Amino acid sequence: xxxxxxxxxxxxxxxxxxxxxxxxxxAACLYLQTADFPVSARTYPRIVLxxxxxxxxxxxxxxxxxxxxxxxxxxxxxxGRLLPRVGPGAPFALAAVAYVFAxxxxxxxxxxxxxxxxxxxxxxxxxxxxxxxxxxxxxxxxLVLEHLLNISVPQGWLL
Amino acid sequence: xxxSILGEGLQLxxxxxxxxxxxxxxxxxxxxxxIPGLGGGVALSVIxxxxxxxxxxxxxxxxxxxxxxxxxxxxxxxxxxxxPGTGGATATAVEGHELAKQGRAGEAIAIGRSAAFVGxxxxxxxxxxxxxxxxxxxxxxxxAEYVALALFGVTVIAxxxxxxxxxxxxxxxxxxxxxxxxxxxxxxxxRFTFGSLNLNNGLNIVWVIVGLFAITQAFALASGSGTIxxxxxxxxxxxxxxxxxxxxxxxxVAAGSGTGLIIGMIPGAGATIAAWLAYGQAQRLSPNPExxxxxxxxxxxxxxxxxxxxxxxxLIPTMTLGIPGSADSxxxxxxxxxxxxxxxxxxxxxxxPRAVAVMLAFLxxxxxxxxxxxxxxRYLIRILAVPTGAWxxxxxxLGAFGAYAIEQRFFGVYATLxxxxxxxxxxxxxxxxxxxxxxxxxxxxxxxxxxxxRSVTNGxxxxxxxxxxxxxxxxxLAVLSLGLNxxxxxxxxxxxxxxxxx
Numbered sequence: 084x085x086x087x088x089x090x091x092x093x094x095x096x097x098x099x100x101x102x103x104x105x106x107x108x109x110a111a112c113l114y115l116q117t118a119d120f121p122v123s124a125r126t127y128p129r130i131v132l133x134x135x136x137x138x139x140x141x142x143x144x145x146x147x148x149x150x151x152x153x154x155x156x157x158x159x160x161x162x163g164r165l166l167p168r169v170g171p172g173a174p175f176a177l178a179a180v181a182y183v184f185a186x187x188x189x190x191x192x193x194x195x196x197x198x199x200x201x202x203x204x205x206x207x208x209x210x211x212x213x214x215x216x217x218x219x220x221x222x223x224x225x226l227v228l229e230h231l232l233n234i235s236v237p238q239g240w241l242l
Numbered sequence: 243x244x245x246s247i248l249g250e251g252l253q254l255x256x257x258x259x260x261x262x263x264x265x266x267x268x269x270x271x272x273x274x275x276x277i278p279g280l281g282g283g284v285a286l287s288v289i290x291x292x293x294x295x296x297x298x299x300x301x302x303x304x305x306x307x308x309x310x311x312x313x314x315x316x317x318x319x320x321x322x323x324x325x326p327g328t329g330g331a332t333a334t335a336v337e338g339h340e341l342a343k344q345g346r347a348g349e350a351i352a353i354g355r356s357a358a359f360v361g362x363x364x365x366x367x368x369x370x371x372x373x374x375x376x377x378x379x380x381x382x383x384x385x386a387e388y389v390a391l392a393l394f395g396v397t398v399i400a401x402x403x404x405x406x407x408x409x410x411x412x413x414x415x416x417x418x419x420x421x422x423x424x425x426x427x428x429x430x431x432x433r434f435t436f437g438s439l440n441l442n443n444g445l446n447i448v449w450v451i452v453g454l455f456a457i458t459q460a461f462a463l464a465s466g467s468g469t470i471x472x473x474x475x476x477x478x479x480x481x482x483x484x485x486x487x488x489x490x491x492x493x494x495v496a497a498g499s500g501t502g503l504i505i506g507m508i509p510g511a512g513a514t515i516a517a518w519l520a521y522g523q524a525q526r527l528s529p530n531p532e533x534x535x536x537x538x539x540x541x542x543x544x545x546x547x548x549x550x551x552x553x554x555x556x557l558i559p560t561m562t563l564g565i566p567g568s569a570d571s572x573x574x575x576x577x578x579x580x581x582x583x584x585x586x587x588x589x590x591x592x593x594x595p596r597a598v599a600v601m602l603a604f605l606x607x608x609x610x611x612x613x614x615x616x617x618x619x620r621y622l623i624r625i626l627a628v629p630t631g632a633w634x635x636x637x638x639x640l641g642a643f644g645a646y647a648i649e650q651r652f653f654g655v656y657a658t659l660x661x662x663x664x665x666x667x668x669x670x671x672x673x674x675x676x677x678x679x680x681x682x683x684x685x686x687x688x689x690x691x692x693x694x695x696r697s698v699t700n701g702x703x704x705x706x707x708x709x710x711x712x713x714x715x716x717x718x719l720a721v722l723s724l725g726l727n728x729x730x731x732x733x734x735x736x737x738x739x740x741x742x743x744x
Contacts, residue, residue: 102671106412110419113434124429127689128422135415142408172465179460179638183659186642187652199635206464206631213632220636224643232295234650
């Protein structure tokens with residue numbers, strides 16, 4: 084079955100260096116935190132985090148060497164970007180974050196319907212046959228949570 | 243397995259709830275499989291948030307039905323548009339799309355689905371027959387075997403994952419690390435909680451799975467192009483004529499089903515690998531191998547049979563050992579845990595009728611699915627006209643819904659979003675996510691058994707493990723899988739030849 088893990092993106096040596104350093108850095112910080120743990124609770128995370136630090140540093144070194152080697156051959160080094168290009172997914176990601184925070188402030192029903200209608204409308208076109216069912220999905224989710232599963236949904240200023 | 247347990251299992255599954263769940267699961271699997279980029283994994287992860295509200299057999303019947311059926315939709319888009327919706331359909335698309343170009347799309351779909359049906363039934367029957375024996379054998383497993391098996395599962399999936407081996411290993415380790423958040427099983431001490439009470443119990447499995455699968459994939463899909471593509475031709479599917487033709491191709495069906503079943507039982511080696519192996523076998527078995535690449539129906543039959551028999555094979559280690567063979571089966575395993583059916587050999591002794599009911603649900607789903615496909619085939623193609631842009635918001639809303647519903651804490655939604663962001667960062671930088679997910683599921687098993695192993699051996703684990711042949715076999719296989727894969731990648735000179743559909 085397909086999975087997100089099945090499709091990985093192309094990456095450049097520079098980005099390999101950056102992500103390698105990032106993972107190594109975060110893992111190292113967490114490793115240091117384990118000093119406060121009792122011995123029985125720290126052995127396993129230390130093995131895991133230590134391995135992340137080592138492998139990520141190997142990746143960073145490998146990326147650096149690849150970058151240097153490519154520079155020597157004067158071939159273009161990937162897309163030359165250190166950070167991934169900001170694509171059409173960025174506004175959507177921001178909208179998703181805003182939606183999650185809006186649930187507790189505005190309320191589940193309104194924020195879900197607005198988020199769904201706005202993002203689907205922008206991406207799939209403002210046609211009634213698209214927007215109508217999308218809004219219905221939002222309302223259905225609310226009804227399922229509140230009335231079918233009897234789960235109290237967050238209610239903000241509105242509903 | 244005694245007949246009385248089989249009868250009890252049948253009684254459990256032949257209730258309105260589970261039967262309705264099977265029907266719903268088949269429809270969800272069919273629809274999600276058609277949409278490239280989504281697939282059953284996303285559907286399963288979103289569903290996971292709701293399973294606790296259902297009766298255990300109903301919940302798992304829903305999940306295994308999606309799992310059993312999502313491959314077909316992927317094959318339809320592969321045949322019609324040369325856009326395989328699932329990894330397992332990539333091999334089918336090669337010959338299937340050639341047949342479609344010759345105006346034989348309907349024939350390819352009918353024979354392909356019929357072959358897949360046979361494969362799925364073979365997988366389901368073998369699961370039903372073999373699982374109780376494997377479970378009985380696994381009862382003798384101790385901590386050493388479980389540690390070795392967990393390591394084997396993650397290393398195999400890391401070595402088979404698409405992309406860089408080093409990054410696959412880091413991805414697996416990240417999964418293990420995430421699993422250490424919260425109170426440890428080894429000592430009553432909260433780890434990496436940063437003083438937050440919300441993290442004391444660790445990250446709920448639903449938050450991690452929805453984050454890594456659904457949210458990440460929604461972000462990835464949102465970054466992609468607008469539509470999948472539309473099939474404008476007419477498709478007449480000759481279901482009646484398919485079976486006599488399939489009978490003539492029975493050895494390809496048998497080869498594909500056998501390959502899928504065996505590959506499915508190996509952790510990490512899922513439908514994609516099985517389908518390509520079956521494709522290669524079909525080419526070798528065919529009296530006209532030169533027709534391959536130009537629309538050979540054998541090249542559709544064998545991969546399709548393999549594709550669907552994989553699911554049954556994968557469920558064997560998932561249910562009997564508690565070791566999922568793929569990311570999708572890891573989600574099913576999580577579902578089993580959530581509804582109180584802890585997978586492992588004891589599932590077949592303590593809750594035997596329920597375990598049998600799950601396997602029967604898988605078998606029934608495959609039977610029901612054929613009927614559904616015949617009925618809805620003409621409407622299925624219309625789903626391809628739905629703009630891709632509509633799916634990411636729906637996935638996010640459903641994901642947030644499930645993340646909140648599972649513990650009724652809004653912290654879960656934030657955690658899910660954070661895991662999704664981490665997953666997206668990893669995906670965009672070449673880290674496959676399947677190893678992380680599998681490691682997150684296997685992490686607690688690994689740590690708990692390592693702790694047990696340490697206490698049993700008083701710290702001298704090595705000499706103890708050396709004396710346990712099964713554990714040694716798994717450990718050697720784990721090392722071999724990584725070593726051989728590294729050698730192969732170096733030889734080929736590229737790091738992204740293999741694919742994993744876990």
